Amino acid sequence: MKVTTVAGVADLIQEALAAYRDDPAAVEALEGWAARLSExxxxxxxxxxxxxxxxxxxxxxxxxxxxxxxxxxxxxxxxxxxxxxxxxxxxxxxxxxxxxxxxxxxxxxxxxxxxxxxxxxxxxxxxxxxxxxxxxxxxxxxxxxxxxxxxxxxxxxxxxxxxxxxxxxxxxxxxxxxxxxxxxxxxxxxxxxxxxxxxxxxxxxxxxxxxxxxxxxxxxxxxxxxxxxxxxxxxxxxxxxxxxxxxGLLAQSARSMRQSDYESLALLSTLDRAERERLLLSADRFLRAGVPDGLTAEARKQLLERFGLFGIRLAVVLIRAGFTDPTPLAHELARRSGLxxxxxxxxxxxHARADALKARTALVGVETLLRNSPRDGTGHLATALERLQINAHEFRELGLLATLRTTGVTLKHELAVEAERIVGGEGVAAHLRLGLEPEASRDEISAEAHRVLHRWRLLAENPLTDRSVLDVCRVVVRSCEGILAEAAGVHLHKQPA
Incomplete structure (x- = not known):
């Protein structure tokens, strides 16, 4: 989110504090929302x-x-x-x-x-x-x-x-x-x-x-x-x-793996496959087993509590496949856990939308205050709030994303899918917005952004395009322009709606 937008939200809160300075509850709420902008x-x-x-x-x-x-x-x-x-x-x-x-x-x-x-x-x-x-x-x-x-x-x-x-x-x-x-x-x-x-x-x-x-x-x-x-x-x-x-259990234990965990798993990996499979048929069988030598009852209990049968099975297979050091094993277990x-x-x-989400929360707080505790002389606050909501492109992206996922719009399915992706439905990185591979070059990103931008501009210029679709087009076009500006290393100034 642009610094100007965050600053605009902060300024709005300061103006609201001045208007509600005689209301302790309102002041406490406003100061809390102001603090959240920098947290x-x-x-x-x-x-x-x-x-x-x-x-x-x-x-x-x-x-x-x-x-x-x-x-x-x-x-x-x-x-x-x-x-x-x-x-x-x-x-x-x-x-x-x-x-x-x-x-x-x-x-x-x-x-x-x-x-x-x-x-x-x-x-x-x-x-x-x-x-x-x-x-x-x-x-x-x-x-x-x-x-x-x-x-x-x-x-x-x-x-x-x-x-x-x-x-x-x-x-x-x-x-x-x-x-x-x-x-x-x-x-x-x-x-x-x-x-x-x-x-x-x-x-x-x-x-x-x-x-x-x-x-x-x-x-x-x-x-x-x-x-x-x-x-x-x-x-x-x-x-x-x-x-x-x-x-989750495997993810937690992989991220906090101990040397003792690795040593116990390494002992289990010395067993042949048939013996391991019999041993890991159930938790009770695993706890009662007498093999391998050197694996104590307490070590078995710790392994089961920390990794579960699934984690133990997977870790042993990975050790036998060549993950014979604790750190690489922990990283691979974390990756395979889904974490x-x-x-x-x-x-x-x-995280990529952090400023927008925090600013959105603060704006909604001010909006709620103005609605629930109206008073004379706050009309300019409502006007400034509305202007921020309309002009901040990040808010319009969030709003369109919500619309596409809830009520929907009268777009062809493939265009609706593309619009959702362009406004950040799969993440806000340029390659994610454009459906490209992570290693896509700046030139590839620019070329694809130009192609998508051209398609949505044509749709917006079509006299038969429905008004609701025009609103979608404006947001998508602005997002494409932002991708192009980012690829070119140019700061794209905020434009009015």
Whole structure:
């Protein structure tokens, strides 16, 4: 997003602060939206109970700092932010924040609430020196559709407040299968004040994907086919930008692999194939086995907890195939877990649009304030807000993307598909917008952008083209011009609608 647009949103908030300076609640909200413009993007991880949210969050961060058991802390909204020194702060519902002790057990961070109960805690904030958190704040939320209504309400109220923008700019939603409850929640997230601004800012993850194939070595292939079917489902397509299968447990353990893990897996790889297959028929058989020599009962238990049968099978096969050092093995396991495609989608769909998503949230907040608390002398604020919404091309791209995925437009199917891709439906990088290979040269990008631009200009100039299609053409043409300017190394100035 252009600096001028972000600056325009910041200026609008300052003007609103002056207009509402005698309203403490409005001032607090406006100052919060102003701060969000300069903060990292906020991405919430949500899903039903036991969907694997904390495990996936650990995989994304690359360290085991989110609790994955069923203790009190999994019932609390927990923020993970970058800081040079680790710290855990407890923010109670009533009272002042206080630090929690930093303790690790078996390499995992342990949260000790002391005398506080989960229901008395508004949020936990974990500050951690992880490079993965430099440009994003990850928010772990309690399970939706929990047997405890209070637990579910925490997530729903946090992510889908009734009369204000969500505290999350985007969401990664985990599901083991696609249930009606999943669609209902994603619909409610889209229908928050921020959702009504015309954005599709959710990614769906088919979590625990290795369980779909009963832990077989080809489980992720089966999960990929199911994810593709979900991706094409009309009900989910309008709510999520994509569906990615991920074996979360394997991803987490691969990203935090220990030398002891590798040594145990290397021992297992010395067995012949038939013996390994018999050993890995079930968890009980694996835990009770007496082979190979040197693999203790505790080591077996640790391997099973950290990798699962699928991860153990895959790791042993890779070691026998030549991945005989811990680091290359960990990287290959992470890649095969499905984590890499998810990280690529997060980068292409969310990180690349971070300024637009944050600015959109701030604008919707101001818009909500003007509507719910009108007062004399704020007419110029409404006019300035509307001008920003109309003139910022990034907002128009988000709006068109939402329209194409929901109500649709009267375009031929192949043109609708191309329009969605051009405005960033598969990511905002130039090669993704144009459907080219990642290694496409600048000349190839320019040539393809010119070809696409010519086609959409012809459509716009056709006197028979429907007015709604003309609006699509204008956005697509502007996006193509932006691609060409980027390829030429030219800053394309904002143009009026």
């Amino acid at each position: 990292p993007l906020r991405i919430a991880v949500a899903g039903m109970v036991k969907a694997g949210k904390s495990t996936l969050l650990n995989a994304i961060i690359g360290e085991e700092i989110a609790p994955t058991d069923t203790g009190e802390c999994t019932r609390i909204v927990t923020w993970y932010r970058f800081a040079h020194s680790p710290r855990i702060m407890l923010h109670p519902v009533a009272g002042e924040p206080r630090p929690l002790p930093l303790r690790r057990s078996n390499g995992r961070l342990v949260f000790d609430l002391g005398r506080d109960r989960a229901e008395d805690v508004e949020r936990l904030v974990v500050e951690w020196p992880s490079e993965s958190l430099r440009n994003v704040t990850l928010i772990d939320t309690p399970g939706i559709a929990s047997l405890s209504g209070d637990v579910s309400a925490r997530s729903v109220n946090f992510l889908t407040p009734a009369d204000s923008p969500s505290e999350a700019d985007a969401i990664v939603y985990l599901m083991r299968h696609m249930h009606a409850a999943d669609l209902r929640f994603l619909e409610s997230f889209k229908d928050t004040e921020a959702g009504r601004s015309g954005t599709v800012n959710a990614l769906a993850v088919l979590s625990r994907a290795d369980e779909i194939g009963a832990g077989r070595i080809d489980s992720l292939l089966s999960a990929g086919e199911i994810a593709e079917r979900y991706r094409r489902d009309p009900g989910l397509r309008k709510l999520a930008l994509g569906v990615v299968p991920v074996a 890499d495609p998810l990280l690529a989608m997060l980068a292409g769909q969310f």
